[in-house]
Amino acid sequence: MPEAATHVGSGKVRELYELDGDRLLLVASDRISTFDVVLPTEILDKGRVLTGLAAFWFARTRDLVPNHLLALRPDGRSSECRRLGMLPLECVVRGYLTGSGWKDYQATGAVCGHVLAEGLRDSDKLPEPIFTPSTKAQEGHDENIDRDRAAELVGRERFDELERTAIALYELASAYAAERGILIADTKFEFGLDPEGRLVLADEAFTPDSSRFWPADEYEPGRPQPSFDKQFVRDYCETLGWDKTAPGPELPDEVVAGTRARYVEAFERLTGIDFDDYLAEPEVAFR
Numbered sequence: 001m002p003e004a005a006t007h008v009g010s011g012k013v014r015e016l017y018e019l020d021g022d023r024l025l026l027v028a029s030d031r032i033s034t035f036d037v038v039l040p041t042e043i044l045d046k047g048r049v050l051t052g053l054a055a056f057w058f059a060r061t062r063d064l065v066p067n068h069l070l071a072l073r074p075d076g077r078s079s080e081c082r083r084l085g086m087l088p089l090e091c092v093v094r095g096y097l098t099g100s101g102w103k104d105y106q107a108t109g110a111v112c113g114h115v116l117a118e119g120l121r122d123s124d125k126l127p128e129p130i131f132t133p134s135t136k137a138q139e140g141h142d143e144n145i146d147r148d149r150a151a152e153l154v155g156r157e158r159f160d161e162l163e164r165t166a167i168a169l170y171e172l173a174s175a176y177a178a179e180r181g182i183l184i185a186d187t188k189f190e191f192g193l194d195p196e197g198r199l200v201l202a203d204e205a206f207t208p209d210s211s212r213f214w215p216a217d218e219y220e221p222g223r224p225q226p227s228f229d230k231q232f233v234r235d236y237c238e239t240l241g242w243d244k245t246a247p248g249p250e251l252p253d254e255v256v257a258g259t260r261a262r263y264v265e266a267f268e269r270l271t272g273i274d275f276d277d278y279l280a281e282p283e284v285a286f287r
């Protein structure tokens with residue numbers, strides 16, 4: 001564990017510590033959630049896969065926007081980060097119509113103020129990616145908001161900068177991932193400001209926990225898509241008749257093994273790096 005780090009926050013599957021006045025430590029556990037419930041069984045190395053993937057994307061996008069990552073710890077799951085003033089928006093970009101975007105579209109024909117063509121189906125590719133910010137909920141789900149409400153929260157100029165930056169990030173990563181057989185259906189960013197007021201990408205980026213990864217070779221619009229990483233877990237849970245409230249079920253060894261293999265496969269496909277090489281020297285893997 002970190003030297004004299006104070007715990008300052010918990011996510012469902014991550015912990016946040018304060019290292020000093022301007023640095024935080026973000027620690028990704030091996031916990032997994034499905035249907036919004038954290039399961040009692042861990043997926044070995046999941047936190048390392050996500051930490052490594054985020055570091056890979058931070059390195060590949062640094063010319064587009066600076067990010068908070070300072071260093072990876074030798075454990076491969078802990079990131080030293082610059083402490084920022086966080087903006088009060090979840091910056092979601094959608095390239096495909098699914099999840100809450102699909103729900104909102106079915107109810108209103110629009111998503112966060114983007115009026116879409118009629119007749120779109122579940123999981124259809126959008127003609128261009130859309131920025132669909134939401135507000136951070138303390139409990140439960142983030143709430144989709146329209147563009148004017150989002151601009152009120154951060155200011156019009158900052159909103160425009162967030163939209164441009166988030167779309168550019170999505171375009172870069174989704175094109176790259178699609179060439180490697182993974183569709184990034186949508187993704188969520190968090191941004192902060194440095195002491196000079198410059199926009200900085202924070203949190204995690206393009207991990208399977210902050211994005212929907214779909215296997216490209218199984219893509220078929222008109223139905224929900226299988227998840228690249230969590231489908232074994234979902235399928236197993238559906239066989240149980242579990243009511244999807246806490247506590248969740250234990251996972252059998254073969255479901256754990258299959259799921260771990262999918263996470264490692266996503267890491268290796270996207271980064272081109274052998275996962276064992278990452279584990280041996282996390283800090284040098286992306287240089």
Ligand code: Q0Z
Pocket residue numbers: 009010011014015016024026027068081082083084085086192202203
């Ligand atoms: C991220 C979160 C987690 C609980 C705060 N660079 C930063 N500067 C300031 N604040 C944050 C960051 Cl990343 C920050 N979160 C989300 C992550 C556990 C909450 F691992 N909250």
